[in-house]
Amino acid sequence: MATILPHTAKRVRHLEDTLLTVLTRWGYQEIIPPTFEYLDVLSAGLEPDLIEKCYKFVDQTTGRILLLRPDVTAQIARIVAMGMVEASVPLRLCYRSTVFRYEPEHAGREREIFQVGAELIGVDDVSTDSEIIALALECLKQLGLSTFTISVGHVGFFKALLARSGLSLEGQKRAEHAAARKDLPRLDEILTDERVPKRVARAILEVPSLCGREDVLERGREMAERDRELLTALERLDRVYRVLKAAGLADYLLLDLGEFRGFDYYDGVTFDVFAEGIGCELGGGGRYNHLIGRFGRDLPSTGFALDVDRLFQAMQRVGEGQAGARVDFLITASARHSGRVFQVSQMLRNAGHRVVQGVLQPHGQAGIRASVQEGRTIGACAVVVLGEKKVAPDEALIVAGPSSLVGAVRPGVPVRKRVKIKELPHLL
Numbered sequence: 001m002a003t004i005l006p007h008t009a010k011r012v013r014h015l016e017d018t019l020l021t022v023l024t025r026w027g028y029q030e031i032i033p034p035t036f037e038y039l040d041v042l043s044a045g046l047e048p049d050l051i052e053k054c055y056k057f058v059d060q061t062t063g064r065i066l067l068l069r070p071d072v073t074a075q076i077a078r079i080v081a082m083g084m085v086e087a088s089v090p091l092r093l094c095y096r097s098t099v100f101r102y103e104p105e106h107a108g109r110e111r112e113i114f115q116v117g118a119e120l121i122g123v124d125d126v127s128t129d130s131e132i133i134a135l136a137l138e139c140l141k142q143l144g145l146s147t148f149t150i151s152v153g154h155v156g157f158f159k160a161l162l163a164r165s166g167l168s169l170e171g172q173k174r175a176e177h178a179a180a181r182k183d184l185p186r187l188d189e190i191l192t193d194e195r196v197p198k199r200v201a202r203a204i205l206e207v208p209s210l211c212g213r214e215d216v217l218e219r220g221r222e223m224a225e226r227d228r229e230l231l232t233a234l235e236r237l238d239r240v241y242r243v244l245k246a247a248g249l250a251d252y253l254l255l256d257l258g259e260f261r262g263f264d265y266y267d268g269v270t271f272d273v274f275a276e277g278i279g280c281e282l283g284g285g286g287r288y289n290h291l292i293g294r295f296g297r298d299l300p301s302t303g304f305a306l307d308v309d310r311l312f313q314a315m316q317r318v319g320e321g322q323a324g325a326r327v328d329f330l331i332t333a334s335a336r337h338s339g340r341v342f343q344v345s346q347m348l349r350n351a352g353h354r355v356v357q358g359v360l361q362p363h364g365q366a367g368i369r370a371s372v373q374e375g376r377t378i379g380a381c382a383v384v385v386l387g388e389k390k391v392a393p394d395e396a397l398i399v400a401g402p403s404s405l406v407g408a409v410r411p412g413v414p415v416r417k418r419v420k421i422k423e424l425p426h427l428l
Helices: 006-025 039-045 048-052 072-083 126-142 155-163 169-180 184-193 198-209 214-224 228-246 308-317 335-350 364-378 421-426
Strands: 036-038 056-058 065-068 091-100 112-121 148-154 253-256 269-275 283-287 301-307 327-333 355-359 380-385 395-400 417-420
Touching (some): 006 091, 006 112, 006 308, 036 039, 039 065, 072 112, 072 301, 112 126, 112 308, 126 148, 126 228, 126 269, 126 283, 126 301, 148 228, 155 198, 155 228, 169 184, 169 198, 198 214, 214 228, 228 253, 228 269, 269 301, 301 308, 327 335, 327 364, 335 355, 355 364, 364 395, 395 421, 417 421
Parallel strands (some): 148 253, 327 355, 327 380
Antiparallel strands (some): 036 065, 091 112, 112 301, 380 395, 395 417
């Protein structure tokens, strides 16, 4: 569980704020789920493997077992079913939260995972499947990412293929887990152990590698033959793809018949997000039509979650994320002008700028040079000094900033440009 230091925390918060801005513009309302849940309540929405990875402890008041939330989707399913009974659908909810899962040492995974996500609840159709994928795509674009891929599939295709293979229920579950990890040797071992006919086994082993464009669907139809369940899954996937393609998003998409999210509650169109140079998914999601029903109110739903830490890594690789660390103005003056510094800083903040207040120490040129250096350290676009001699009360000195604003800068020599204080909000 990582400690996030100030410089990085600022950039992480900017990332989260950008994502939530996108989500709210699409009509999603933020929900804040509790950090703790009673195990006997939430377990209805959790698979046994995930429960094993939960951090559990005893509630000293009731003696019941509590757990740190391991999955926000299951929490929202509980909240909607048990606490939002009168809410009209569709419901569009979003969140930023952390989930906690125990992982063995050196597994390469964090135990505290920062997430931003969205859930669209109450409708089961192609338009909502398409909306949630397009929304995830828009989130990534607004972060400045461009080299990413969204791998879209339908878990019903692979599940139906396994069901007609003759595998036992336990064998089907183990095969699903192997497919989710793209572990073909393990999948082959499971099929061999349960004596699945070779022709059927070959088809099952082929599916995880069926990834591409429309030709993937054609191959899927050949494998389905006349099986209605398989064909229905392919038809839904095809229709979602065509909607997204018509919206001009096809370049970001891959069809993957082996796409298989690692949670049991997914039962329809699903997707994972990948970026170049990051060895694991940035997030993903999909349809879960029966999860909320486990808590008492059956509602079809779809959604996604993005891993903030992995997004941050992806942005660093492509040189993004620096904007999130940017400070617009460092406003500084001697201590006797601190009230004026506060007033001007508030004016700039009200105009939407990010402002850091400082104190000019020592006085004169040495203090100005120190302020310029501080501005460089915190990444300020402009350093502004107030209250200097021979400067009118309604004016300020810009001593560092873009060359278009202050002109050429000689190393170690602060630039002095007078501007009206009221003009500061419009300079950047």
